[in-house]
Amino acid sequence: MKLDEFHLERIQSQWENIVDYNLSESGVEPLRLNELVPHNRLQREILETKLGYPQTNGSIPLRRNVSSLYEGATEDHVLVTNGGSEANMVSIWNMLHESDDRDEVVVELPNYMQIWGYSRAFGANVKSFWLTEGDGAWLPDIEGLKDMVSKKTNLIALCNPNNPTGATMKEEHLKAIAEIAEDCGAWILSDEIYRGAELVEQRTPTMWDYYDRVLVTSGLSKAYGLPGLRIGWIACKDEDKVRDLWSYSDYTSIAPSMLGDRLGQMALEPAMREFIEKRTKRILKENWAAMEKWLGENEDIMTCIPPEAAPVCLVKYSESIKSTELAESLIQEKSVLVAPGDHFLLPQTIRIGYGHDKKKLVKGLSLTADFLRGEE
Numbered sequence: 001m002k003l004d005e006f007h008l009e010r011i012q013s014q015w016e017n018i019v020d021y022n023l024s025e026s027g028v029e030p031l032r033l034n035e036l037v038p039h040n041r042l043q044r045e046i047l048e049t050k051l052g053y054p055q056t057n058g059s060i061p062l063r064r065n066v067s068s069l070y071e072g073a074t075e076d077h078v079l080v081t082n083g084g085s086e087a088n089m090v091s092i093w094n095m096l097h098e099s100d101d102r103d104e105v106v107v108e109l110p111n112y113m114q115i116w117g118y119s120r121a122f123g124a125n126v127k128s129f130w131l132t133e134g135d136g137a138w139l140p141d142i143e144g145l146k147d148m149v150s151k152k153t154n155l156i157a158l159c160n161p162n163n164p165t166g167a168t169m170k171e172e173h174l175k176a177i178a179e180i181a182e183d184c185g186a187w188i189l190s191d192e193i194y195r196g197a198e199l200v201e202q203r204t205p206t207m208w209d210y211y212d213r214v215l216v217t218s219g220l221s222k223a224y225g226l227p228g229l230r231i232g233w234i235a236c237k238d239e240d241k242v243r244d245l246w247s248y249s250d251y252t253s254i255a256p257s258m259l260g261d262r263l264g265q266m267a268l269e270p271a272m273r274e275f276i277e278k279r280t281k282r283i284l285k286e287n288w289a290a291m292e293k294w295l296g297e298n299e300d301i302m303t304c305i306p307p308e309a310a311p312v313c314l315v316k317y318s319e320s321i322k323s324t325e326l327a328e329s330l331i332q333e334k335s336v337l338v339a340p341g342d343h344f345l346l347p348q349t350i351r352i353g354y355g356h357d358k359k360k361l362v363k364g365l366s367l368t369a370d371f372l373r374g375e376e
């Protein structure tokens with residue numbers, strides 16, 4: 001198995017704790033433990049927790065809470081994993097391993113490149129279809145997807161809401177993609193880790209509602225601001241498939257952590273879930289206002305299609321510098337980290353994460369504009 005370098009994660013891992021202004025982070029400001037566990041009784045309960053292995057596919061209460069996000073699902077339709085990244089890995093590994101004659105994965109681009117990289121590492125023939133710019137929005141190229149699939153297509157992989165653009169697919173797009181998958185006999189892998197982090201009123205539709213052979217991957221790291229819990233999941237309507245996926249996670253991490261499981265369960269209790277979702281939307285709205293102001297002040301040198309969800313957006317700049325070089329120079333000269341568009345196969349762009357501390361965001365943006373204008 002030969003791995004391509006995961007360029008985005010490499011640059012983040014290397015620099016995110018060193019720079020003064022980290023605008024590469026793709027989540028929202030994380031919750032503190034005492035926001036998640038505000039009452040004495042619950043705090044005592046957490047302190048009394050025995051730090052053994054939890055149920056390896058996730059405790060029943062946690063899986064039940066996760067299943068409440070998907071119409072008609074029960075705990076038997078959910079496998080809990082260590083973060084959304086393990087959910088994606090187990091899904092790709094399982095799907096490609098279980099099929100001899102379907103070796104194609106068609107990935108929506110641009111994308112967080114994990115599914116792309118894993119699929120290539122597991123020997124898949126990786127193809128793509130793009131979100132394209134039209135009418136001030138990023139729209140899936142449905143005709144392009146039709147041209148890409150074949151009887152060898154194993155999976156169509158979506159990221160909805162999308163990282164890095166913050167675009168969301170609408171009901172009609174999901175229906176069209178489901179029809180294409182049905183016609184060629186493919187499964188759909190829908191990474192929906194940003195669902196619930198909408199700037200717009202409507203919740204992003206889930207592929208769960210439109211296709212039976214879907215693996216929905218998600219977790220608490222993004223919309224719920226709890227990446228440190230490392231709780232992710234796969235939701236699937238086929239209980240046998242869920243058991244099969246579980247047997248693959250025996251080989252990866254065995255189980256989530258006991259505290260992650262217990263705290264994840266609390267995060268998804270109805271009242272806490274509502275509190276967290278409101279908090280996320282408030283942060284997104286407040287911080288997007290700062291982003292929008294900055295984009296307006298610099299419209300002579302950059303453009304951006306506003307995100308509909310997720311604390312990330314893709315900024316196209318007019319300066320003729322490669323985005324990887326731009327990112328390197330920004331680190332060295334201004335101590336600002338952004339994610340270069342080259343890592344999403346979109347040159348002349350940078351991804352900016354706007355979900356963290358607003359003061360730092362404003363300062364980091366100002367330094368980025370200074371750099372692009374060649375100012376000290």
Ligand SMILES: Cc1ncc(COP(=O)(O)O)c(C=O)c1O
Pocket residue numbers: 026082083084085086112159163191193219220221227230231232
């Ligand atoms: C679309 C997407 N899926 C999955 C992940 C990984 O999530 P986790 O931190 O829960 O492993 C990320 C992280 O940035 C992501 O952007």
